[in-house]
Amino acid sequence: MMKNFNILTAILLFISCNNKGQDKKDANFITDTKYHYDEIVEIVLKKQLEYGKPSFDNPYQYSDKDLEVATPILNQLLLDNGYKVLSNEEFSNKIKQIFNRIIDKNSTSKFLYINLIDKCDKELNFFPNNAENNGVFVVKNQNFITDLYPLPLIIDYQKTYSEAAQEENSASKNYKDANGNEVKKYLWKDIHNLKEQRKKNIQTLVARNLYLFNDNKAQYKWLTLNDSYFMEALVKTFGYIQDMDLLKWVIERTKFDKKDPSDYGNLFWVKQCDETVKIHANTFKILQEIYTPDITNDMSNENRFLLDYIKGYIEYFADFNNKETGVSKEDKVKILANIVYFAEQYKYDKRFVSGYGDNSKMMGRLRFFLDKDEVNILQKNNYFNLPKFKEWWDNADYDEYFVEECEYNGTCGPDNRPMNVTEWRKQHPKK
Structure with a gap:
């Protein structure tokens, strides 16, 4: 999948692994630039599949690396659906107008976090939205906004990454929490409406970006019907x-x-x-x-x-x-x-x-x-x-x-x- 990406730009610079118990071999594999982007996706995907759907008890700690590995996929989904990428200046002006946030050109961070509840809280929050995090990320230089989506929520991994899917079939359905208690986990493969969730996530990604940054009014009705919380927040939280x-x-x-x-x-x-x-x-x-x-x-x-x-x-x-x-x-x-x-x-x-x-x-x-x-x-x-x-x-x-x-x-x-x-x-x- 997506092997047409230029390796020099698609390979993600995973400086370190933030997940407890992460295999050192995996860490070396991720930072080795000779590997293709798909192989990096598969490493991250296997970890996400191993721990299952995010929850507050889940020991898998999502980080900027999870978002980085998803970014090229999200970007391609937008391009495939007609998104016209704005220049950095145009995009920065839009972010200021809509969310009253400034993209710092001198910052080395690849992302800007916009909290939909507390607009003045600028701390990066890499807890996936479906685990009750309310916020969107501004992806700098690629110039779009997105939730932090675990890979199973944006790609048909069972079809595209069969090896990872097979490993999930044998994964344990329990893990130990920080106190050593046995906790049930929910594997992605067992989520009955995963396909529908994935479809809606992609629709949301596309509709938000086309509406806000391409002035595509055709997305307005879908967003008010299917993304009302976000649309209300634009007015009530940010004053747009x-x-x-x-x-x-x-x-x-x-x-x-x-x-x-x-x-x-x-x-x-x-x-x-x-x-x-x-x-x-x-x-x-x-x-x-x-x-x-x-x-x-x-x-x-x-x-x-x-x-x-x-x-x-x-x-x-x-x-x-x-x-x-x-x-x-x-x-x-x-x-x-x-x-x-x-x-x-x-x-x-x-x-x-x-x-x-x-x-x-x-x-x-x-x-x-x-x-x-x-x-x-x-x-x-x-x-x-x-x-x-x-x-x-x-x-x-x-x-x-x-x-x-x-x-x-x-x-x-x-x-x-x-x-x-x-x-x-x-x-x-x-x-």
């Missing part, structure tokens, strides 16, 4: 909002959930690894596009709850007792100002059902929650240059009273109605 179709897809499938309130905020802003906060202007464009005057009467359209979701998030994020925001007070106020400013427009939009926008009372809600220091931040920053913010802020004094009386003091009821705006204004004339 340049693809408006993707952003809209993420927005429409994200609801405010009191059990995980911060997730909804990922639509609006992201805290970057340098501690700065980036607000997603494109989110507001999409929200304005989908929240139209006819939506409030369309019982089949879940987007009609959009202002309710925003209200829930504002109450969570604006609560001055909330210690989980992880941002400075100024950034917190800036984020809230932008979200509230978007939502408050519907109070003044006569195209919507009468009273619907008024009931949300977004600006009044903000006035209720912000403390004196936070109000000072608003004023000091000229209301973050949002054109009508000050006007709407001043107009929301009654809404602040209503929110406090009816929603937080709980003094409203059938026998205790709050003052209407006319009555209240007589006691609180505008200054």
Whole structure:
């Protein structure tokens, strides 16, 4: 398989063997440049087959060598499926735009690791994804991204490497863990849907790279149906909002959930690894596009709850007792100002059902929650240059009273109605 690779470029420089109990003969064999790439693949494959499917109990320690030996295979799969390799500069720009990571030209590392859970964790993690590792590798100079796939998950080894497959047939189904306990292992040959897994892995590899780096929109639908975690992470974890179709897809499938309130905020802003906060202007464009005057009467359209979701998030994020925001007070106020400013427009939009926008009372809600220091931040920053913010802020004094009386003091009821705006204004004339 793949013997057309130039030996000088395909032979992998295995400096040392990181696997406990690795045969010295194998180590010498790997570093001997007279051998063909296929023979190196077979050495690594036999070790992966011997220990079986990765797990936290599995004594086989995957390393950069496992990824290195898979890289030419993955690269060829991409080329066979029409991938157009970008120049180093183009690829670096894309990685910066999508993942906000910089490929260091002076680094000797062949890979960059992108953690899909903690984007600021840059430590290389060579634990295969199917063993509950969530991350992708950037393959430098060959310019594509990939999971760390064990060889059985990307090649039909039983057909191509028959000797290794025969050895697997006689392999033990148990091994001893670090404590000396006998642990069952799962041989690759016994995985009933291995062929299907392999097919999906290849489809995922191809679709991600064609979509992100070749701007192939034909891959978008397959990815949203079959790789939704990755696609959501692009927006919610890394703040990639340049693809408006993707952003809209993420927005429409994200609801405010009191059990995980911060997730909804990922639509609006992201805290970057340098501690700065980036607000997603494109989110507001999409929200304005989908929240139209006819939506409030369309019982089949879940987007009609959009202002309710925003209200829930504002109450969570604006609560001055909330210690989980992880941002400075100024950034917190800036984020809230932008979200509230978007939502408050519907109070003044006569195209919507009468009273619907008024009931949300977004600006009044903000006035209720912000403390004196936070109000000072608003004023000091000229209301973050949002054109009508000050006007709407001043107009929301009654809404602040209503929110406090009816929603937080709980003094409203059938026998205790709050003052209407006319009555209240007589006691609180505008200054």
